Amino acid sequence: MPKPYVSSRRLVANSLSAMLSAIEVYNKPRMEYRDEVTVVLVVNAWELALKAALRQAGKRIFYTKKRNQPYRTLAAEDALKQVVNHKLFPPGVDGTSLAANVTALIEYRNRAVHLYAADLGEMVYPFLQTSVLNYRDFILDRFNKDLADSITWQLLPLGAKAPTEPIQFMKAEPASSAVAEVQDFIEDLRNLLDETQAAGADMQRVAAVYDVHLHSTKAVTGADLVVSVAQEGERVMVKKTDPNQTHPYTVTKLIQLVNAKRKDPGKNQALTSYDHQALCWKEDLRANPRMAWKHSNGSTHVWSGDAVRHMVGLTDDHYEAIRGEYREHLRAKKTLAKA
Incomplete structure (x- = not known):
């Protein structure tokens, strides 16, 4: 047939x-x-x-x-x-x-x-x-x-x-x-x-x-x-x-996934752990249960797919602005500590 x-x-x-x-x-x-x-x-x-x-x-x-x-x-x-x-x-x-x-x-x-x-x-x-x-x-x-x-x-x-x-x-x-x-x-x-x-x-x-x-x-x-x-x-x-299941990623894996998905125009600059740290400071991501989770006896947070999507969606210009704000924050904090 x-x-x-x-x-x-x-x-x-x-x-x-x-x-x-x-x-x-x-x-x-x-x-x-x-x-x-x-x-x-x-x-x-x-x-x-x-x-x-x-x-x-x-x-x-x-x-x-x-x-x-x-x-x-x-x-x-x-x-x-x-x-x-x-x-x-x-x-x-x-x-x-x-x-x-x-x-x-x-x-x-x-x-x-x-x-x-x-x-x-x-x-x-x-x-x-x-x-x-x-x-x-x-x-x-x-x-x-x-x-x-x-x-x-x-x-x-x-x-x-x-x-x-x-x-x-x-x-x-x-x-x-x-x-x-x-x-x-x-x-x-x-x-x-x-x-x-x-x-x-x-x-x-x-x-x-x-x-x-x-x-x-x-x-x-x-x-x-x-x-x-x-x-x-x-x-x-x-x-x-x-x-x-909902928060399976370490910071390292999170950044790897985000960089693999950021391929659109204006969203193709490779991100680092410093960018993640700056974003966490700016938006208090660690306090957002949809993004981050930490066991009561643990020392580090793990991250969800929502965190991946959120970081992928931000533009390079947005990250650059946050880096600048975070640098100023760290300088101010260091100056205050020396005083």
Whole structure:
């Protein structure tokens, strides 16, 4: 049997149809099984779009054919890995972040049949919301197709308003048979967020809450996902943040990562530990738990992915100004000590 011909144009058309169907389903005023159906459609839209991007770039979209079996195209997970490996995401957009967002939805889709007894809508909502915006950027860059041409911006965020406290603290009371599966899913989701944040990824591209005007109000991090699960209303379990995952970097590793990511114009001067020290003095970074953490018995701080992103985002001119201020501060301190 010859390999089937696959048209990237048809893949894109079907992908857009799937995403528009997802938005339509989610925005129905009354809809049972809303989150599960929407996630299935969104993941399908991404899978087709990823395969179209690979096809357009001349990359393979089929697994190696097995004897006496038909050709099989890549699953969503593997298509995503190939797009990441070949760096087919839009310029200026962090592919790691987009991949984490899609991975979270794929994981939810794969587990949906086991999670029927748990109401996880508020947890999935920020990932769906961000995924639509990521998808629009991806399709527009790769295929010059704008999702907004087919739907109003008011509907694009998947809802008229964001749910209250969507991720920071979630209570679920599933049947006892579903509790272990729910906890397992939550733990996988936490690990994904922690790893993505630790890599210095743009968390705004992973999951964020937007108002109806698309003004970003909050980026989700692993630290936000503090979840309680009540088993038959008798016991509450709270998962605390593990600083070994959220703050894995020494100062040396932090500076290495920052320098590796500072490649944009006006952000390409190599930084040193002195620059980090000056920034810590200027902005009191060590007191910011999202940036730094120190064990009560420890002598040095460790740093998070948020610290990486923050340092990468500052311009060379900004660092130069801080160096000058810090030098003056040290001189004044030395003069005062001699007096």
